[in-house]
Amino acid sequence: MKKLKSSLNTNSLQWKLLSRFFLILMLLLVIMEAYQYMTLKQYLYNSKEQVLDARFHNAGIPNLQQIQTPEAVIESASSIIEKMVDVNMSVAIIDRNGNRIAGTSKVENFKGHGGIGPNEGTDEIGVPAPHPIPIPLPLPIPQLSQNDYIKLLHQHGTLEGYRLIRDENKNLQIVAWRKIGDLNSPSGLIQISISAKPVQDLLFHQLYIFIGASILVLIIGSIVGGTVFKYTLKPLHNVTNTVAKIDVEQLNMRLPSETGQLEIDRLSSAFNTMLERIETSFEKEQYIKEKMRQFISDASHELRTPLTSIHGFVEVLLRGAAKNENQLNLALNSILIESERLTKLVNDLLFLVKLEKKVPVEMDVEDIENIIEEVYPQLQILASDRKIDLQLENNLLINANRNQIKQVIFNLVQNAVHHTDEKNGVITISTNSIKIGSDNFAVLKIKDNGTGIPKEHLNEIFDRFFRSETHRSRKHGGYGLGLSIVKSIIDAHNGRIEVNSELGKGTVFTIYLTQIS
Missing domain, CATH: 1.10.287.130 (Signal transduction histidine kinase, dimerisation/phosphotransfer (DHp) domain)
Known part of the structure; x- marks a missing residue:
């Protein structure tokens, strides 16, 4: 029961994978159906458009161009409608002022609606049938506004294509138009329409089939995916169980x-x-x-x-x-x-x-030689009678904080002063350039001839408060923070510091800083 509960936990990895797999699968199905729906819709409406185009050809397009006057449009209305109307279609004639002057619709088992011809009801120019037989409701003729019809009359070309318009019963119809007379100055319009309900019914039917198939696919996918993920994640559960025992x-x-x-x-x-x-x-x-x-x-x-x-x-x-x-x-x-x-x-x-x-500290391009020469007078005072020997190379540029590098030099020289003889002490400050791998480094060395540092203390001299002496008293005082500060500054400059020492001979501190070409 506990195992089943954990597998159904919505926070578990298995649940998250399964739910996201479910969403991806559902998204793919929706995209596929949307594409299929749009493609089928376009195909069906284009098919209906071709049917309407065929009815226009029945009217004889060249003959329509010979009807140049409004009177001729009214006279030809009956014959045009008779040639074009078909089952489940409606046809209307529009004059150049945007008014419908004739129209009829024809449905299965229904003879005429507002049209012209034997035994058919008529519109403006027809006479109603005296004894109508009980029949299905007629197909209403879609009606645009007068301004819309006038815009169609002034539109360039033959008005190929179709529109989807709702009739007075709010039903969708596929409507197409062709000009009567001259294309640039038409004397009227022919409007033909057909119900879009068969297309809509087919599309809805297809949609229902897809929804049912999608639900079935999602159920099967969830079952299969859950089983696959369970066995896939089994090694991960083993790892979890092992870690829990540690x-x-x-x-x-x-x-x-x-x-x-x-x-x-x-x-x-x-x-x-x-x-x-x-x-x-x-x-x-x-x-x-x-x-x-x-x-x-x-x-x-x-x-x-x-x-x-x-x-x-x-x-x-x-x-x-x-x-x-x-x-x-x-x-x-x-x-x-x-x-x-x-x-x-x-x-x-x-x-x-x-x-x-x-x-963050402000850093600039600095020349090491200039920094050493600037701090040199203070070093001479600090060294007293000891000798400070400078061996500097020109144009060693680094990206550094000037004051911090001066403090590094001062602290190292001060450390050397504390461990060298007052009369015979010699402190050498030298710089040079070295290439390590593909990078150039500026090297700063501070060497003394003092007492040296025991090997066992070399790894501890940069610790805070560390002193080589075992006792606390010292002639020159100090807290053991100087070298800690030096190490921290060099680390902040992405550099490296090394120390080599020999008891009784002296110590060398070597600093590597990235050189700027």
Whole structure:
């Protein structure tokens, strides 16, 4: 019962496929019937038009062109009608002023209606039959307005074709006209009409047959389609059942990837890949938690240190040190230094958050040489007695944010300064171009002859608050955010940064940025 309920669920894939198949099938049937209906309709009406054309030929078109006056039209009306009228037809003569001057209709077992001839009723120029026999209702003669008839008289050509007009009984008739007399200046019109009911009956009959056949096709199609979709989706149900059994303790389970259906195999393969990633993620979960705990601990420590110093100096001032000018200046300077350190730490953290959010920054075409030369005076002050050696290549253009690239250079040089000797330290900044595959890259290298970085720390130096030293104190201070900022900026520029280091010999940071030709 549960299985049957799920197969009838309107939200199931099987139901959606079946319903859409049903709609497509129904749409195709409607299009086919519409085409068949229009084709048959056109064919039947054209056949009726040919019947009307044949009646016009019975009247003798060349003879009609010789009737040039209104009087001649009235005199010839009886003979024209007699030649043209046939069973289930009506014929009328229209003068040049748009007035009907004669007309008759003829139906099976019915002699005349408003017409001319022996034992027939007459219209304007006829005499009614004295003893009418009980007969079917006559076929009414379609009537246009006087203006419409005048427009037909002035219309160019022989008026070939037909119109569908409703008579006084609201029944549809097929009507055709031909001019009497000269085509450019006719003396009258011949109107002949035939009931469209046989055509409509045939079309309705065809429509009823199609509706019945369509319902039968849709029922059979639904039954067959439902069965086909059920067996087609069976591998998908197997995948669903297997996935439902997987939990944290069974992440090593895998789905069969050879079911004979390409899409299901690709789905199974994708699920297996996802399970592998989830399994790997669980293995790394403890490591990530530890890194997060360490990050919170480091951030709290770095924020607490300057706050503690500021708080301590404020207490000293409140206890009376403010009255001593030397102690006051010392305390205020210390508070200023610590507040600046605190401000820098907060700004660096906010800058990292901004980079991680990938906030769009304005980038222009920049020459690396110009950026380095602009920041060079600050680097000299930062390096103090250390030597800064520039080896720059001209016209290395990149698409970059000038201020951010300057910060990258400043942070890397600052990092080199912290790890090189004050007297013998040498920091080399070099640029060059390199081709990797089909792309050209501008390469920026910052090399020092400092203490180097242990190999086990090379993969961690870009983490926030990471320090190579195991202790917290450092001669030059710092929070371990500089290289994190560098990495984030380079990533935002779609670049790459690498580091090579050897203990006791120095470190080289290499940055690759896409070069603009």
